Amino acid sequence: MIHQPTIDDPESRRPTSVEVDVGQLRRNWEAVKAFVAPARAMLIVKANAYGHGLFEVARHLGPRADAIGVAVLEEGVLLRRLGITATILVTGGIWTDQIPEYIRHDLTMTASSVGRLQQIAQAAAALGKAAKVHLKIDTGMERVGVHYYSAEALLEAALRCGPNVQVEGIYSHFANADAEDLSHARLQLERFLEVLRFYERRSLPTPLRHIANSAAVLRLPESRLDMVRPGILAYGVYPAAHIPRSLEVRPALTWKSRVVYFKVVRAGDPVGYGSTWRSDRPVRIVTVPVGYGDGYFRSMSNRARVLIRGRSYPQVGAVCMDQIMVAIGDDSAFNGDPVVLIGEDGGNRITVEDLAGWAGTIPYEILTAINTRVPRIYRNA
Numbered sequence: 001m002i003h004q005p006t007i008d009d010p011e012s013r014r015p016t017s018v019e020v021d022v023g024q025l026r027r028n029w030e031a032v033k034a035f036v037a038p039a040r041a042m043l044i045v046k047a048n049a050y051g052h053g054l055f056e057v058a059r060h061l062g063p064r065a066d067a068i069g070v071a072v073l074e075e076g077v078l079l080r081r082l083g084i085t086a087t088i089l090v091t092g093g094i095w096t097d098q099i100p101e102y103i104r105h106d107l108t109m110t111a112s113s114v115g116r117l118q119q120i121a122q123a124a125a126a127l128g129k130a131a132k133v134h135l136k137i138d139t140g141m142e143r144v145g146v147h148y149y150s151a152e153a154l155l156e157a158a159l160r161c162g163p164n165v166q167v168e169g170i171y172s173h174f175a176n177a178d179a180e181d182l183s184h185a186r187l188q189l190e191r192f193l194e195v196l197r198f199y200e201r202r203s204l205p206t207p208l209r210h211i212a213n214s215a216a217v218l219r220l221p222e223s224r225l226d227m228v229r230p231g232i233l234a235y236g237v238y239p240a241a242h243i244p245r246s247l248e249v250r251p252a253l254t255w256k257s258r259v260v261y262f263k264v265v266r267a268g269d270p271v272g273y274g275s276t277w278r279s280d281r282p283v284r285i286v287t288v289p290v291g292y293g294d295g296y297f298r299s300m301s302n303r304a305r306v307l308i309r310g311r312s313y314p315q316v317g318a319v320c321m322d323q324i325m326v327a328i329g330d331d332s333a334f335n336g337d338p339v340v341l342i343g344e345d346g347g348n349r350i351t352v353e354d355l356a357g358w359a360g361t362i363p364y365e366i367l368t369a370i371n372t373r374v375p376r377i378y379r380n381a
């Protein structure tokens with residue numbers, strides 16, 4: 001295997017960095033757990049823990065979670081290599097060739113078809129090991145999972161797949177728990193509960209049942225079942241702006257940079273690629289070393305705002321790959337002045353939701369897009 005030095009070394013002193021408040025993450029997670037008790041809670045850490053750092057989040061919060069959820073095999077393998085021993089469910093679809101890897105690393109698989117279950121049983125027998133499985137029922141998302149209307153065959157097969165396969169859970173996923181109208185989410189829950197009656201009818205023990213993401217945790221208490229699977233809420237961000245703030249969680253991530261250049265631009269002289277912005281009077285402009293190559297979306301060009309010494313200023317011109325320009329009017333700024341891209345300064349605040357609004361996307365994409373080129377610094381660990 002090729003070992004490459006990583007660029008996200010916190011010792012690098014790159015002026016652009018993400019700070020993660022581990023103490024806040026812990027408080028968020030405790031708040032979520034208390035909110036859903038007695039249901040168990042699986043912490044979702046896919047996509048670099050929503051940008052907060054896969055390993056550090058799993059290391060600090062994993063021991064306080066009943067299980068950890070990732071999206072792809074490689075995330076689970078990485079956590080195992082780093083010594084994380086918790087139950088890890090991989091929620092994505094399985095590519096057959098990778099089944100032995102799941103088993104070798106004791107990663108819980110998502111099984112969505114009878115054929116897949118058989119392949120898992122064969123691979124486990126060949127390795128002489130036990131494979132752990134959660135069955136996935138599609139109740140209206142059309143992503144992975146056996147359709148709720150043809151799930152019975154899978155549940156049947158799961159009863160007969162032999163001693164090498166441990167069917168520990170059964171789950172589904174909401175498509176619209178964050179929508180204003182909850183009728184589709186309620187329908188999905190009903191469909192899931194109907195599938196689960198299979199066990200009741202046969203007086204069989206039901207595997208661990210789960211369906212609730214963050215939005216459902218907040219809005220559909222009846223969907224908590226045996227376990228919930230919150231992601232974004234644990235990071236202190238609400239899944240959508242219209243959802244009432246019924247749970248006290250706060251963002252744990254701050255994105256900062258520094259002024260690295262200052263100049264005065266003459267009236268009428270255009271700024272940046274494509275010359276998309278100019279001022280009709282002389283203007284003071286600073287350059288900040290962050291760009292779309294770091295995950296600061298180009299679609300925010302001429303819309304975003306940043307805080308410099310606690311004051312809010314507009315980003316001007318097109319966002320470059322590695323730099324942005326900010327107009328500071330007649331104010332002054334100096335090389336090294338702190339710039340807040342996400343976070344608070346001087347009573348002002350820029351939120352993940354603000355960036356999502358400027359970029360025309362959702363908070364999830366803003367967080368997960370912050371590139372690994374940006375070093376992560378952990379506080380209050």
Ligand SMILES: *Cc1c(COP(=O)(O)O)cnc(C)c1O
Pocket residue numbers: 044046071091173212213214215229230231232233239
């Ligand atoms: C991403 C994901 C979650 C968490 O979703 P949030 O909206 O961040 O709470 C839960 N379950 C599955 C299957 C997911 O893919």
